Amino acid sequence: MSALTTEAAALWRARALCWVLTRREIAARYAGTALGIAWAYVQPLLTIAAYYLVFDVVFAMRLGDGAPTRAVGAYLIVGMLPWMAFCDALTRAMTSLIEAGGVLQKNALPPMLFPTRAVLASGVVYAPLLLLLVLAYAGQHHFSTALLALPVLLVLQWLLCSLWGAALAVLAAALRDTVQIVGFMLSIGIFLSPVLFPAQMFPTDWRWVLWLNPMTAWVSGYQAVLLQGAWPAWPVWLAAGVWLAVGALLLNVLLRRSRDQLIDWL
Template identity: 30%
Template structure:
C-alpha cells in the first residue's frame, strides 16, 4: 500500500523518512515509471524500439561531425579509429543524457501532475524519483548499445565494467537532490524551466563529452573538473573503455557531496511542498 501524506501538512524531511517513503511506495514508483516510459512512445509504430534508435542516431551524427568534419582524435592517440572515437564519445553522451533528461523535466513535474498536488492525497516526493527512473531506463539502453558495440569492435569486454554501477551511484544521488530542489522551485518560479535548459546546455560543452580533459589548457582544467559531470564521465570511460579501475578516493569524496545534496534537496522539497497546492 502507498504511503499517504497530506500535501498541506509538515511531512518529515529526514533520511529515515525518505527511505521509508521509497520502500512503502516501491510498487507505485515501479508502475508509474513503467507507465512514464511506455507513455512517451504511445501511439508510435516502433514503440519502445525508439529508445534503441535514438542514441544510435545521435551517436552517428556526433561522430560524423567531430571525427569526420573536424577530424578530432582522442588525446594523444592520434591513430584511434572512428569506431573507437565513437565509443569514447558515446560514454560522455550517455552520462550527460542521464543528467540532462532528469534535470530538464524536473521543474515542471508538479505542474504537469497538478491533479496529484491539488485533488489527491499523494506522496509527492516520489514524482522526481519516477522522472529519474524513466531517464535511467534510457541511459541503461544506451549503455547496453555501447557494451554491444565495444564487444563487436574489440572482441572482448573489460572486466572493470563491473564497477560501472559504483561509478554511476553518486551521480544518481546528486541528480535526485537537484531534482527535488528544482521541482519545488519550479512551482513558485516558472522561469526555472528555461533557466535549467540553458544551464544544462552550457554544462554539455563544459563537460569532457566531445573532448578529453587533456585537450583543455592546464589553467582551465580545474574549472572543467569542478563541473559535477566531468569526474563521472571520466570514471565511466575508465571502467568501460580503457579497462582501468575507478578512483576510489575521488568516488568517496563525490559520494559524500552527493549525499549532502540529496538530503538538502529532499529536505527543501518536504518543507516547501505544503505551499504547492496554493500556487498551482
C-alpha cells in the same frame, strides 16, 4: 536529514505505485506511434551512430596523445550517452511536480513520487544503452575487471539525478524561472565537462572548473572503464560523493521548508 528520510520511507511504501506510474509514463510518451516505446531507444542509438559515422568513418578524426582513445567518435559516444541520460532525467524530473499539480491537489500522494517516476523512466531507457557499450567497446577494455565499476556508476548516476531532480522540482514549483535557468545551464554545461574533449586539453589553471559540473566525475569514470579498462581514479569517486552529499543536504532543506506550501505553489 529527517525530511529526506521521511520522504524516502513514503516512496518505499509506494514503490509498487511508482513502478506502475513509470511504465505508464514511458508508454504515454510514444502513444499513437507505429514503433511505440522502441522510439525511446531508436533516437539515442541514431544519435551515437551519427557520431561514429561522421567523426570516425567520414572524417577519420583523431585525438592527440594523452587521450583515453584516438578515435574522436568513439570518445564522444562514451561521454555523450551518459550526458544525454543526465539531461533527460534532470529536465523531466524538474517539471514533474508542476505537471502533476492537479493530481497532488486532489490526492494525498508523496510529492517526491513524481520526480522519482521521471528519473526511473529515463533510467529504463538509457541504462540498457550504457550497458550495451560494454560489448561495443570490448576491443578497448578487453573485459577487464574494472567493468564491475560500471553498474556502480549507473546506480550512483540514478541517485544523483533523483536527488537533484527532486530538489529542482521543488525549486521550480516555487519559482518557475528555475526551468529556464537550468535549461540554459545544461545547454552550456556540456562544454564544461570532458564530454567533447579530454580534460587534458583544458587549460591547466582552469581545469578545476570542470569539476563544477557534476557529470565530470561520471563521464571520467565511464571513460576510464570503457576506453581504458581501468578503475576510475579516486578523484572521480570523491567528486561523485560530494555531489551526492550536497544534493541530499539541499533536498532535505527544501523538503523541510516547503512542507506546508508545496501543494499551494502547484
